[in-house]
Amino acid sequence: MAFALSAETEKELQAILARYPNKMAACIPVLHLCQDTNENYVNDDVIQFVAEKLELSAAHVKGVVTFYTLFNQRKPGKHQVWVCRTLSCAMRGADKILHHCEKRLGIHVGQTTPDGKITLRTAECLASCGTAPMMQVNKDYFENLTVEDVDRVLDRLLLDA
Amino acid sequence: MLKPTTYLTHSYDKPEGFRIAPYEAQGGYQSARKALGMAREAVIEEAKKAHVRGRGGAGFDCGTKWSFMPKESAKPHYLVINADEGEPGTFKDRTIMERNPHSLIEGCLIGCYAIGAHACYIYVRDELHLSKARLWGAIEEARTKGYLGKTPFGKAYPIEIYVHTGAGAYICGEETSLLNSLEGRRGEPRLKPPFPAQYGAFGCPSTVNNVETIAIMPTVFQMGGDAFSQLSALHSFNDGGSRLFGVSGHVKRPGVYEACVGLTLRELIYDLGGGITSDRKLLAVIPGGSSCPVMRPEETVNLPNDARFGEFNGQSILDLPLGVDTFRGIGSMLGTCCAIVLSDAADPTLAIHNLMRFYRHESCGQCTPCREGCGWIERILDKVVAGKATLEELNQIHEIASDITGNTICAFGDGAAQPALSFVRKFRKELEDYVVSGGSSQTRTLVA
Numbered sequence: 057m058a059f060a061l062s063a064e065t066e067k068e069l070q071a072i073l074a075r076y077p078n079k080m081a082a083c084i085p086v087l088h089l090c091q092d093t094n095e096n097y098v099n100d101d102v103i104q105f106v107a108e109k110l111e112l113s114a115a116h117v118k119g120v121v122t123f124y125t126l127f128n129q130r131k132p133g134k135h136q137v138w139v140c141r142t143l144s145c146a147m148r149g150a151d152k153i154l155h156h157c158e159k160r161l162g163i164h165v166g167q168t169t170p171d172g173k174i175t176l177r178t179a180e181c182l183a184s185c186g187t188a189p190m191m192q193v194n195k196d197y198f199e200n201l202t203v204e205d206v207d208r209v210l211d212r213l214l215l216d217a
Numbered sequence: 218m219l220k221p222t223t224y225l226t227h228s229y230d231k232p233e234g235f236r237i238a239p240y241e242a243q244g245g246y247q248s249a250r251k252a253l254g255m256a257r258e259a260v261i262e263e264a265k266k267a268h269v270r271g272r273g274g275a276g277f278d279c280g281t282k283w284s285f286m287p288k289e290s291a292k293p294h295y296l297v298i299n300a301d302e303g304e305p306g307t308f309k310d311r312t313i314m315e316r317n318p319h320s321l322i323e324g325c326l327i328g329c330y331a332i333g334a335h336a337c338y339i340y341v342r343d344e345l346h347l348s349k350a351r352l353w354g355a356i357e358e359a360r361t362k363g364y365l366g367k368t369p370f371g372k373a374y375p376i377e378i379y380v381h382t383g384a385g386a387y388i389c390g391e392e393t394s395l396l397n398s399l400e401g402r403r404g405e406p407r408l409k410p411p412f413p414a415q416y417g418a419f420g421c422p423s424t425v426n427n428v429e430t431i432a433i434m435p436t437v438f439q440m441g442g443d444a445f446s447q448l449s450a451l452h453s454f455n456d457g458g459s460r461l462f463g464v465s466g467h468v469k470r471p472g473v474y475e476a477c478v479g480l481t482l483r484e485l486i487y488d489l490g491g492g493i494t495s496d497r498k499l500l501a502v503i504p505g506g507s508s509c510p511v512m513r514p515e516e517t518v519n520l521p522n523d524a525r526f527g528e529f530n531g532q533s534i535l536d537l538p539l540g541v542d543t544f545r546g547i548g549s550m551l552g553t554c555c556a557i558v559l560s561d562a563a564d565p566t567l568a569i570h571n572l573m574r575f576y577r578h579e580s581c582g583q584c585t586p587c588r589e590g591c592g593w594i595e596r597i598l599d600k601v602v603a604g605k606a607t608l609e610e611l612n613q614i615h616e617i618a619s620d621i622t623g624n625t626i627c628a629f630g631d632g633a634a635q636p637a638l639s640f641v642r643k644f645r646k647e648l649e650d651y652v653v654s655g656g657s658s659q660t661r662t663l664v665a
């Protein structure tokens with residue numbers, strides 16, 4: 057089925073377009089907007105939609121989607137968890153946090169829990185090195201993490217139906 | 218010399234410190250009002266006197282950069298703020314956007330006026346959702362007050378500020394890559410020249426500045442450029458004012474601290490950072506984000522022929538004031554001024570292994586030496602850590618990194634080569650131990 061936006065989200069799209077001198081510049085913000093309303097991923101229908109809206113070739117939009125790590129080309133879990141693994145976090149126990157997540161969720165990095173609830177990933181430095189170790193859950197940061205903190209956060213996600 | 222300041226951080230601990238009312242109570246928006254009442258040339262001159270060296274890593278003088286913008290042109294001009302903060306170890310810009318966003322918005326007004334721009338884009342990396350929300354909130358508050366829009370402060374000089382978002386790519390912090398990304402393209406760096414001041418965003422004259430560089434401008438115009446510059450112990454190096462210093466890794470109190478330029482690494486690590494975790498010894502420090510060469514505390518300043526370094530010659534690098542030219546002088550870099558500290562309980566081989574994995578992952582792949590070189594170095598280090606590398610391969614790291622240096626489109630290549638070269642030179646013995654012992658020398662981890 058062809059992708060479309062709700063009337064309200066369509067208004068947001070128009071507001072984004074108004075910020076730039078041309079339509080192409082809206083490419084990344086509009087892709088985010090669509091991804092947020094499409095179960096967190098960008099498929100060929102979304103690419104086609106964005107290409108038509110912004111008067112770009114589908115190839116251009118696809119090129120953008122594949123360049124950036126935060127556009128999902130496959131449907132991820134309902135919640136996305138990223139554990140930062142870069143140096144400052146690694147020096148303060150990111151490995152332990154990551155392994156704890158794997159054990160707790162019963163999956164490896166890059167995988168989604170069988171019930172489709174949580175996708176676990178690693179991230180590179182998230183500008184939170186002074187409060188390491190840290191992880192991002194959907195749009196929120198959790199900093200100065202202990203394994204107990206991780207349990208509390210994951211429990212809440214797992215309870216969420 | 219440790220001289221703490223609170224020009225940017227005064228709002229950090231207040232629960233509503235990100236709102237316009239407390240900001241204005243501290244004199245906020247008076248500087249933009251003042252600057253917009255001055256001639257454009259005079260604004261640039263005042264900024265030059267402040268000697269604000271770019272806080273994004275390259276340390277270029279901000280006022281001078283502004284002066285490169287054409288005086289008259291048929292095309293619109295743009296101010297683009299680099300809020301892509303992604304250099305490993307760097308976490309200062311985020312604190313400004315979350316906890317003092319109005320300083321950036323006010324700085325953008327001053328910057329736009331100085332370079333003849335009517336529009337400013339703040340390019341924020343996507344992950345910083347709270348930063349984006351706080352900036353949009355600040356923009357709305359400023360607009361309600363009449364500080365933004367068609368007639369800011371009643372002056373017929375329209376200014377609009379927009380928050381733009383990235384989508385996850387460290388390379389987009391490089392300014393030409395950032396411009397491509399802003400235009401809705403893949404974030405691949407462009408060849409320079411042309412420079413952004415001639416051909417920047419949307420093919421128009423543009424200035425790209427770091428968040429902190431712009432956020433400090435209201436302070437500059439409040440104090441006067443010269444008085445601001447004089448705050449610094451490195452005023453004579455044309456490195457003025459105060460700035461944010463970060464410290465992370467194996468210290469007791471990691472965090473962001475604000476102080477006058479002139480602070481030393483020893484003060485940052487021991488006085489502000491509280492000293493090394495578990496009172497261990499300092500093994501090494503990467504002074505300003507991961508792309509800067511690593512330094513060991515045994516190193517001393519050895520520049521007898523440079524008069525500016527007179528009193529520092531022979532002293533430990535820990536006692537050299539952190540400045541753009543002082544650290545360039547000793548063969549490292551100040552970068553973003555956010556230090557990563559390694560205790561002697563930790564394994565430096567694992568540190569460089571972690572960093573080279575980062576660079577391999579983040580190379581945009583346009584240049585063969587960078588794309589292939591980062592991969593080769595990572596693979597050799599994989600073998601080192603597994604105890605399967607040869608001494609010959611250790612030497613190859615040096616060769617590969619040297620071949621990247623200077624042979625790429627953007628400075629990412631050098632930024633990846635510097636840590637590799639410096640770790641291999643300064644931790645040769647530790648790396649060789651892995652090779653000779655087949656990995657059985659590995660008893661330490663990265664955590665201390």
Ligand SMILES: Cc1cc2nc3c(=O)[nH]c(=O)nc-3n(C[C@H](O)[C@H](O)[C@H](O)COP(=O)(O)O)c2cc1C
Nearest residue numbers: 271272273299301302303390391392426427430628
């Ligand atoms: C690989 C790479 C990544 C960079 N990342 C950032 C960044 O995240 N933030 C930033 O302000 N500057 C970054 N820079 C520096 C910018 O290219 C540019 O010099 C800076 O934004 C200019 O602003 P300033 O003069 O105010 O410092 C990066 C440079 C390179 C080569």
Ligand code: SF4
Nearest residue numbers: 581583584587625627
């Ligand atoms: S140096 Fe590396 S990151 Fe920069 S353009 Fe070349 S391949 Fe891309």
Ligand code: FES
Nearest residue numbers: 140145182184185
């Ligand atoms: S290294 Fe993890 S946030 Fe910077």
